[in-house]
Amino acid sequence: MYVRSKRYPLGKTFRPGTLRALFVLLYVLYPAGCILQIVPAPDNLERPLAVVGLLLVAASLLIFALLAGTSLQRQSQEQPSRLDERELAERNRATYVAYVILAGSVMLGLVYMMIAKDLEAGRGIHLWLPKTSDHWNGLFWGFVLVSLTLPGAVMAWRSRAPEGETNE
Amino acid sequence: MSRKELAERVDVNPQTIGYLERGDYAPSVELALKLAGVFKAPVEALFSLKPFAPLGRTLKELRG
Numbered sequence: 001m002y003v004r005s006k007r008y009p010l011g012k013t014f015r016p017g018t019l020r021a022l023f024v025l026l027y028v029l030y031p032a033g034c035i036l037q038i039v040p041a042p043d044n045l046e047r048p049l050a051v052v053g054l055l056l057v058a059a060s061l062l063i064f065a066l067l068a069g070t071s072l073q074r075q076s077q078e079q080p081s082r083l084d085e086r087e088l089a090e091r092n093r094a095t096y097v098a099y100v101i102l103a104g105s106v107m108l109g110l111v112y113m114m115i116a117k118d119l120e121a122g123r124g125i126h127l128w129l130p131k132t133s134d135h136w137n138g139l140f141w142g143f144v145l146v147s148l149t150l151p152g153a154v155m156a157w158r159s160r161a162p163e164g165e166t167n168e
Numbered sequence: 169m170s171r172k173e174l175a176e177r178v179d180v181n182p183q184t185i186g187y188l189e190r191g192d193y194a195p196s197v198e199l200a201l202k203l204a205g206v207f208k209a210p211v212e213a214l215f216s217l218k219p220f221a222p223l224g225r226t227l228k229e230l231r232g
Binding site for chain 2: 013085
């Protein structure tokens with residue numbers, strides 16, 4: 001997902017350090033917000049924790065909205081015919097790395113769920129497993145957020161600071 | 169000539185010109201030919217395994 005603006009048709013450019021910080025915040029705030037909303041808490045803390053969790057998720061969505069207008073996000077989501085050869089080459093490399101990370105994470109998640117299910121059935125050991133629709137919603141939208149932004153994040157980690165070419 | 173003007177003439181993002189200037193990206197033959205055309209220089213002037221000498225000296229040598 002990329003938001004094209006009239007003012008910055010090629011997307012806003014930031015220093016790689018700023019972009020990396022935004023991606024880290026996005027990947028930390030969203031799961032933290034989801035966890036705070038689903039963890040069992042004492043009665044008097046349940047509502048405040050849920051509100052804080054919701055605020056963290058909202059903050060992560062704001063960061064996502066900010067990233068959606070950047071040149072990196074344009075590079076990772078734009079139609080190929082609108083990118084030049086360097087942008088396409090970088091995107092192809094980043095997409096490959098993002099695919100490996102995402103596929104590896106899904107695989108680890110599935111292995112964890114399999115083991116947790118077996119332990120619960122065989123030995124009565126209860127590890128956390130997604131059960132309610134809230135749990136699955138959190139996982140699904142987290143997956144959507146990561147899959148939309150991971151190629152951009154990979155490029156942010158690989159790029160060097162272009163002097164005099166940022167909008168900061 | 170500014171980066172933006174050059175980028176428009178060879179149909180790339182202005183940032184790509186910055187990458188080329190810093191040696192962070194090696195252009196394709198097609199882009200190199202376009203750049204050589206803009207500067208009216210031979211395409212060999214754009215590629216080197218060694219650090220480049222100043223452009224003025226290189227052009228002088230190539231043009232004899």
